[in-house]
Amino acid sequence: MKMAASGMAGMLIVTLIPKSSSGQRIHNIEEMKHVPDWMDHYYAYVVDTTKCIGCGACARACKRENDTPDGYSRTWVERYQITDTGHVYIDSPDGGINSFPPKDVEGNVIKGFFVPKLCNHCRNTPCTQVCPVNASYESPQGVVLVDKKVCIGCGYCVQACPYDTRYIDPRTHTADKCTWCYHRVTKGLAPACVTVCPTKARIFGDLKMKNSQVREIIDNQRVMVLKPELNTEPYCFYIGLDRAVR
Amino acid sequence: MEASSLATIHKGDDYCLDCHEPEWDMADAKHANVPCESCHFLPKPHAIATDKADPAIKAKADGGKYVKLELMPIDKTEQPCLNCHIFLPSRPAKFPQIKDQAKHKKDGWKKTMGEVDTKAPCGRCHNSHFPKAFSKGVA
Numbered sequence: 001m002k003m004a005a006s007g008m009a010g011m012l013i014v015t016l017i018p019k020s021s022s023g024q025r026i027h028n029i030e031e032m033k034h035v036p037d038w039m040d041h042y043y044a045y046v047v048d049t050t051k052c053i054g055c056g057a058c059a060r061a062c063k064r065e066n067d068t069p070d071g072y073s074r075t076w077v078e079r080y081q082i083t084d085t086g087h088v089y090i091d092s093p094d095g096g097i098n099s100f101p102p103k104d105v106e107g108n109v110i111k112g113f114f115v116p117k118l119c120n121h122c123r124n125t126p127c128t129q130v131c132p133v134n135a136s137y138e139s140p141q142g143v144v145l146v147d148k149k150v151c152i153g154c155g156y157c158v159q160a161c162p163y164d165t166r167y168i169d170p171r172t173h174t175a176d177k178c179t180w181c182y183h184r185v186t187k188g189l190a191p192a193c194v195t196v197c198p199t200k201a202r203i204f205g206d207l208k209m210k211n212s213q214v215r216e217i218i219d220n221q222r223v224m225v226l227k228p229e230l231n232t233e234p235y236c237f238y239i240g241l242d243r244a245v246r
Numbered sequence: 247m248e249a250s251s252l253a254t255i256h257k258g259d260d261y262c263l264d265c266h267e268p269e270w271d272m273a274d275a276k277h278a279n280v281p282c283e284s285c286h287f288l289p290k291p292h293a294i295a296t297d298k299a300d301p302a303i304k305a306k307a308d309g310g311k312y313v314k315l316e317l318m319p320i321d322k323t324e325q326p327c328l329n330c331h332i333f334l335p336s337r338p339a340k341f342p343q344i345k346d347q348a349k350h351k352k353d354g355w356k357k358t359m360g361e362v363d364t365k366a367p368c369g370r371c372h373n374s375h376f377p378k379a380f381s382k383g384v385a
Contacts, residue, residue: 053330056329057284057329064255065254079334079336081335081336183253184256186250189254190258195258198279
């Protein structure tokens with residue numbers, strides 16, 4: 001895998017240069033300036049639920065960036081509304097891709113928040129363990145990926161994921177999931193959802209970098225993971241997670 | 247296809263700022279964190295190098311080529327604003343939100359323009375880059 005990865009880096013530089021119709025380079029885009037050494041990174045993701053406003057920009061960006069089929073989403077936003085009657089209302093219309101229309105609930109909302117969800121890129125991941133053909137694997141940078149050339153679309157991983165982040169792509173009949181925009185992060189860019197978040201509720205970074213924001217947050221702030229009782233060791237961390245969140 | 251070899255779609259603000267000087271002081275603008283792509287759609291090559299002169303040509307590129315500029319589309323409806331600013335109880339309380347759109351427009355117009363037009367889009371009173379409403383007489 002190491003050989004394949006380092007070989008790819010050289011190829012990417014060429015394909016990234018945007019060219020005009022006459023072949024002349026016009027933009028000197030940022031991604032050209034950073035070609036990372038792939039093996040020197042270990043990524044993590046932080047979601048600050050106290051900042052999320054539920055605008056849905058992340059879900060829209062993910063759909064555009066990764067061309068996910070209609071009705072499927074690699075990331076989505078859930079709305080939680082807890083009323084004074086003790087009810088917890090959870091909804092996510094179309095994954096929050098068109099933001100959230102106001103919703104009438106019984107009683108007064110005493111506590112409300114949005115929780116963006118995505119693949120947790122677990123270290124002890126159930127999805128790769130159940131794959132009968134080893135199509136699901138963990139990259140050296142800590143990103144869980146699916147090799148679509150190997151995947152037979154049996155759907156075991158879709159059932160095994162406790163976070164419901166996988167789906168079978170109806171076009172290719174193979175498993176698909178959030179890759180933390182692997183094609184972007186390997187070029188030194190942040191995932192699309194992080195790039196477009198207007199309140200910086202989504203933070204992505206490299207744990208091996210000393211000044212990385214995710215490392216600082218995980219080291220100094222009180223962070224939580226989803227379903228810790230399952231011992232999946234997610235590398236997607238949450239700030240301000242409520243007990244109502246499942 | 248290797249997961250890493252896919253083309254990037256979202257370019258980020260740096261892509262735009264390579265050519266465009268920001269018209270505002272990013273540090274002061276409340277929308278400095280809102281990416282260009284949120285309202286201006288995905289960046290596409292709209293500076294096209296050509297060999298011949300054209301009325302639309304406004305600049306010259308390196309190597310003596312002319313650059314033809316095409317306007318980027320922009321969503322001028324209320325929807326991009328409301329995606330973030332319509333009132334929802336789940337949003338952080340400190341985030342600026344509009345509870346009653348009709349009332350907001352009525353009160354806002356009285357304050358800034360002296361007359362009421364509830365059909366006007368958000369851009370009539372607010373500059374997207376500096377969202378603070380225009381003062382009276384400045385439109």
